[in-house]
Amino acid sequence: MDITGMAATRVAECLVNGVPTSAVSARDRGLAYGDGLFETILVRGGKPTLAEWHFQRLALGVQALRLPVDLAVIRSEVEQQALLLGDGLFKLIITRGESLRGYAMPQQPQVTRILQSSPLPSYPAQHAEQGIRLYPCATRLGDQPMLAGLKHLNRLEQVLARSEWQDSVHAEGLVCNLAGDPIEGTMSNLFMRLDDRWVTPALDRCGVRGVMRGFLIEQLAAQGDAVEERSISFDELLRSTEVFCCNSVFGVWPVVALADWQWPVGVHTRDIQTLAKQVLM
Known part of the structure; x- marks a missing residue:
């Protein structure tokens, strides 16, 4: 509870396509082939640090791998979840989603986005x-x-x-x-x-x-x-x-x-x- 007596909203430890869960299909190409990208983002004071540089690199990766991604949606989700996290780390993973067996890219991929949160690391x-x-x-x-x-x-x-x-x-x-x-x-x-x-x-x-x-x-x-x-x-x-x-x-x-x-x-x-x-x- 917060000071108003209302239930405080907490950041989800893991979101898959915006849904609180850690379950990902065994057919996901990120699991099968490493077909995707990731970013590790430090969050301080409810804000993702170096956000412009992270999303610039992600945009280059999306273009190079030909992933049909709505970067605006992903960035909005990161910023909203950062407000809930406060201080910590996000691991943002983007995969090409599910497909049948074989390397060939699906003609209309349904991209999987995963946002994992964790505490700040402790380095000496x-x-x-x-x-x-x-x-x-x-x-x-x-x-x-x-x-x-x-x-x-x-x-x-x-x-x-x-x-x-x-x-x-x-x-x-x-x-x-x-x-x-x-x-x-x-x-x-x-x-x-x-x-x-x-x-x-x-x-x-x-x-x-x-x-x-x-x-x-x-x-x-x-x-x-x-x-x-x-x-x-x-x-x-x-x-x-x-x-x-x-x-x-x-x-x-x-x-x-x-x-x-x-x-x-x-x-x-x-x-x-x-x-x-x-x-x-």
């Missing part, structure tokens, strides 16, 4: 304050330019990479492409300070274009500190003066170590942490 404060150690993952990202950048449901590369360590010493893992060039973390994007400017790996062949990555690129460009997006060699990573990883949930974590290599937590990284904190509060 020292990750942001003192920096993190990266685990050097052996799992490599394969090249697929048609899907590069999208947050699609096929995440087996990330699942395998994250399974490589179980200790608490490493907060994140470095994942490279087939050539051994650094691309991203298992759940984050990478930025490096190289020759007194920020660079971040190009994601035109593999990797996920994180929304925090996009936000920071825009903000830094507006401040006259443009980020260069390009291929980066492993040697360039090692000679960087500052390194950090970022995502739309934890913000920015300085990277201080990878195997035997170490970096300081630099003043440029601290400035970017401030930018990220402002948009996630």
Whole structure:
């Protein structure tokens, strides 16, 4: 009950096509083939953070996968449920819906939308304050330019990479492409300070274009500190003066170590942490 004595409305733990349930058909193509997209959205004070960037990426994914989605309906549902959630996380999943056996797309798909809510994650404060150690993952990202950048449901590369360590010493893992060039973390994007400017790996062949990555690129460009997006060699990573990883949930974590290599937590990284904190509060 609220202070008026009326029953308070609570956010549903899971909505499927707007209905409170966790049941999804066994014929759903998201389950069978990973045929769909997802977004993990931080909610603070009843508002989805970085909403513009999340829905811009979702729109690109919908177009690339040819999913007949009404983005206005989805955004309205997210915003309404965010008011009820207050603080927490949403996982928004969009699939092509049900179909018969086989890869062929249904001619008139009935898209499935799933909105799951969960409490805020609890990360150690020292990750942001003192920096993190990266685990050097052996799992490599394969090249697929048609899907590069999208947050699609096929995440087996990330699942395998994250399974490589179980200790608490490493907060994140470095994942490279087939050539051994650094691309991203298992759940984050990478930025490096190289020759007194920020660079971040190009994601035109593999990797996920994180929304925090996009936000920071825009903000830094507006401040006259443009980020260069390009291929980066492993040697360039090692000679960087500052390194950090970022995502739309934890913000920015300085990277201080990878195997035997170490970096300081630099003043440029601290400035970017401030930018990220402002948009996630």
